[in-house]
Amino acid sequence: MLNIVLVKWRLSHTQQLHLQWKFTMSVSRAFKVLVSHPTVPTPALELLRSRGAETIICQSVPPSREEILEKVPGVDAIYWAHYQPLNAGILDAAGSQLRAVSTMSSGIDFVDVPEFQRRKIPLGHTPGVVKNSVADLAIGLMLAAGRNFHAGRRDIENSQWLTERIDWRMGHEIRDSTVGFFGFGGISQAIAKRLQSWDVAKIIYTTRTRKENDVDFKAEHVPFERLLQESDFLVVAAPLTDQTRGKFNAEAFKLMKPSAIFVNVARGGLVQQNDLHEALTTGQIFAAGLDVTTPEPLPADDPLLKLPNCVILPHLGTQTWKTTIEMSLLAANNIINAMEGKPMIRPAY
Numbered sequence: 001m002l003n004i005v006l007v008k009w010r011l012s013h014t015q016q017l018h019l020q021w022k023f024t025m026s027v028s029r030a031f032k033v034l035v036s037h038p039t040v041p042t043p044a045l046e047l048l049r050s051r052g053a054e055t056i057i058c059q060s061v062p063p064s065r066e067e068i069l070e071k072v073p074g075v076d077a078i079y080w081a082h083y084q085p086l087n088a089g090i091l092d093a094a095g096s097q098l099r100a101v102s103t104m105s106s107g108i109d110f111v112d113v114p115e116f117q118r119r120k121i122p123l124g125h126t127p128g129v130v131k132n133s134v135a136d137l138a139i140g141l142m143l144a145a146g147r148n149f150h151a152g153r154r155d156i157e158n159s160q161w162l163t164e165r166i167d168w169r170m171g172h173e174i175r176d177s178t179v180g181f182f183g184f185g186g187i188s189q190a191i192a193k194r195l196q197s198w199d200v201a202k203i204i205y206t207t208r209t210r211k212e213n214d215v216d217f218k219a220e221h222v223p224f225e226r227l228l229q230e231s232d233f234l235v236v237a238a239p240l241t242d243q244t245r246g247k248f249n250a251e252a253f254k255l256m257k258p259s260a261i262f263v264n265v266a267r268g269g270l271v272q273q274n275d276l277h278e279a280l281t282t283g284q285i286f287a288a289g290l291d292v293t294t295p296e297p298l299p300a301d302d303p304l305l306k307l308p309n310c311v312i313l314p315h316l317g318t319q320t321w322k323t324t325i326e327m328s329l330l331a332a333n334n335i336i337n338a339m340e341g342k343p344m345i346r347p348a349y
């Protein structure tokens with residue numbers, strides 16, 4: 001205290017004002033961020049800290065709601081790095097000083113968005129940057145399911161390598177096929193862009209309203225029924241909402257071609273999984289490639305895992321370093337913007 005008084009006494013009035021300004025700035029820029037998961041990439045944490053954040057990092061893997069509820073009170077922002085429910089319970093525990101939340105995900109089906117809107121708490125997410133890695137994976141699933149990767153692997157393991165049979169493990173090519181998209185946002189368009197060099201016959205898609213830029217992909221907007229009837233490969237890349245939940249059910253699979261390949265890189269909830277199982281076992285469709293399921297993690301004894309014509313991945317769509325770092329930085333920048341009184345880069349509402 002004495003030292004401060006002495007220093008103040010020696011400083012000129014202008015110097016004192018400057019010091020006071022600097023002190024005020026550093027105080028007003030400091031903020032506390034709860035980071036819900038310990039494996040958020042370091043560059044994102046460093047970015048937050050370089051802009052004045054104190055990061056409170058939850059250590060539990062898988063995430064523990066108890067730990068989050070214990071650490072969240074009093075924070076200014078929340079960096080939500082997993083798919084656990086983000087709802088009133090978390091917002092209440094955080095307190096009324098909470099000024100921003102960003103998920104590190106493109107999909108926000110696990111967030112109670114109306115609750116954020118009601119409380120006027122800015123909410124960000126990380127779409128856009130995910131599109132390339134998910135598009136690559138979707139094409140991988142089209143190929144893997146269409147060309148029997150999983151069935152072929154099982155044949156080797158079961159000593160059923162029947163190359164002497166000409167008709168053994170015949171698959172379907174992307175060439176000359178009709179590729180249908182349910183949803184035609186960034187991910188579908190990134191897939192469609194890649195497919196421009198795969199000699200597909202036609203690209204069709206179903207969305208609520210026609211996309212103005214569909215001409216760029218020579219894609220035709222079609223009703224859902226036509227999408228089901230005409231697609232050789234049907235790729236689901238749409239958000240999970242009350243309107244899309246369970247959309248791919250027994251009725252839908254019955255309308256699809258017996259040679260169709262069904263790919264889901266969106267959310268498991270868009271599909272009635274029992275009906276998909278039925279469609280795959282009864283030959284209503286040829287094969288499926290799934291990056292997403294219900295639930296996640298999928299239990300090791302799930303009947304879908306027993307099917308030769310179903311390729312299943314454990315939600316790896318964005319699991320590349322490049323994309324994960326881009327997502328983590330975007331989530332950090334959403335929060336930093338909100339802390340600096342600016343709009344988030346990718347607001348969720």
Ligand SMILES: O=CC(=O)O
Nearest residue numbers: 105106107130318
């Ligand atoms: O599924 C991945 C995401 O929503 O980012």
